[in-house]
Amino acid sequence: MDPVRNPYAPGAGSPPPELAGRKDVIENAQIALRRVAIGRPSQSPILVGLRGVGKTVLLVRIKHLAEADKIRTIYIEAHEGKTLPELLVPGIRQTLFALSAIANAKDKARRGLMVLKSFMSGLKVTINDIEIGIDAEAGTADSGDIEADLPELMLALAEAASASKTTVAILIDEMQYLSEKEFSSLIMSIHRINQNALPIIMIGAGLPQILGLAGNSKSYAERLFTYPKIGALSERDAINAIVNPAKSEGVRFEIGAVNQILKVTKSYPYFLQQWAYEAWNIAENDIIKARDVFAAHNNALSTLDESFFKVRFERCTPSEKKYMRALAELGSGSFRSGDIAEVLGVKTTSVAPTRGNLIKKGMIYSPAHGDTEFTVPMFDEYMKRAMPNYKFRD
Structure with a gap:
């Protein structure tokens, strides 16, 4: 069929034509935004899930x-x-300059810029083309300790926002890359803002290890945030994500074609888009059949290998790749660290640094103490394609 009319949108962060199964998450986030806007307390949502589930x-x-x-x-x-x-x-900086143009907020925004300059000085933050033509406020947010300084800066921003009757939402993607101290400083900032009923809300998204990061940072994180889990779609939602975009173009999927896509993608949104996209391009008329999905399989897999899996694989060192290949050897799901070490023929302690590095890179996470699982669905299958017949021991 005509590829120009293809309604599917595979790609990192690309909005799908049908955002199926996420209505509750969106509504709850909107409620939180609107509560903060009218001065009511609200827990900030942090979306948690594996790669490819649509958090971004x-x-x-x-x-x-x-x-x-x-x-x-x-x-x-x-x-x-x-x-x-x-x-x-x-x-x-951009927000404070915008608020400084509002008459009621001019003084508060100017003070916010002074605090921002102190913050940059204290933490030695230098950013190209960023200039603040104003004196720093000595003694505020300039200690060089982010846990002390960021709450001061956020409070100054929040006070300027309040003076201008403006709400500010700070949205942070890939939160698992924050250090424990950085995450802690955010928690302390939001806690302080909530205590003063000021109009700032933070909404985030990250891989499952962010739950451990939040727990390690501050005990009251669970009271400040909710952690909606974003996963594979239910069968009904996955079917809607496949069928409805085609229907809007006058195209129909046979039930066998739908079932085959559900089977191979395990209902993960990114993969649903890729297989439906390729099946559309393969189909000869406005009925997409199971044979079209089968014919599109290699194209979909090849595209995913190059654009989704390989870019993550190439960021890893040889020892990290070897560790991931050992994890893949055990199959899909979660496995004990000792089981992976056994495949490698080494002691668990000797590969602990490698495991730690892979967690930092967002390639694996620990769903429970001592367990290890890929953060990317179906990555075990990719590792076997990328490193077939791998010999773990000489």
């Missing part, structure tokens, strides 16, 4: 909903190459 898509949707409600947004994506202050400063 949801976070972007929440951002758009916030903006539709006239809420200012600061959107950042955490990663290994930058610290939290480096990521936050540009958005906070």
Whole structure:
């Protein structure tokens, strides 16, 4: 069929044509945004799930909903190459300058910029093309300790927002890349803002290890945040994600074609989009059959290997790849660290640093103490394709 009309949208962060099965998550986030906007306390949602389940898509949707409600947004994506202050400063600066144009907030916004300059000085944050033509406020947010300084900065931002009758939503993707101290500073900031009933809310998304990060940071994190789990779609929602976009183009999926896509993708949203996209391009007419899905299989798998799996695989060292291949050898699901070490023929303690590095890189996580699982669905199958017939011992 005509690839131009293809309604499916495989790709990292690409919004699917049918955002199936996520209505409750979106509604609860919107309720939290609107409660904060009217001065009511609300727990901030942090979306938790594996790769490819649509966390980024949801976070972007929440951002758009916030903006539709006239809420200012600061959107950042955490990663290994930058610290939290480096990521936050540009958005906070831009927001404070915008608030300084509002008559009632001019003084508070100006003070916020002074505190921002102190914050940058204390933590030695230097960002290209970022200049604040104003003196720092000595003694505020300039200690060089992010746990002490970020709450001061966020409080100054919140007070400026309150003076202008503006709500600010800070949205943070890939939160698992934050250090424990950075996460702790965010928790302390939100706790302080909530205590003063000020109009700032933080909404985040990250891999499952963020639950441990939150628990390690501050005991009251569970009272400040909710952690909606974003996973594979239910069968009904997965069918809707496949069938409805095609229906809007006058195209029908045979039940056998739908069942085959459900089977091979395990109802993970990213993979549903990829297989439906390829099946559409293979089909000769406006009825997509099971044979089209079978014919599209290699194309879908090849595209995923290159664009979804390989980019993560290539970030890893040879020893990390060997560890992941051993995990894949055990199959899908969660396995004890000792089982992986046994496949490698070594002691568990000798591969602990490698395991730790892979957790930091977001390749694996620990669903329970001593257990290990891939953060990317179906990555075990990819590892076997990438490293077939691997010999773990000489």
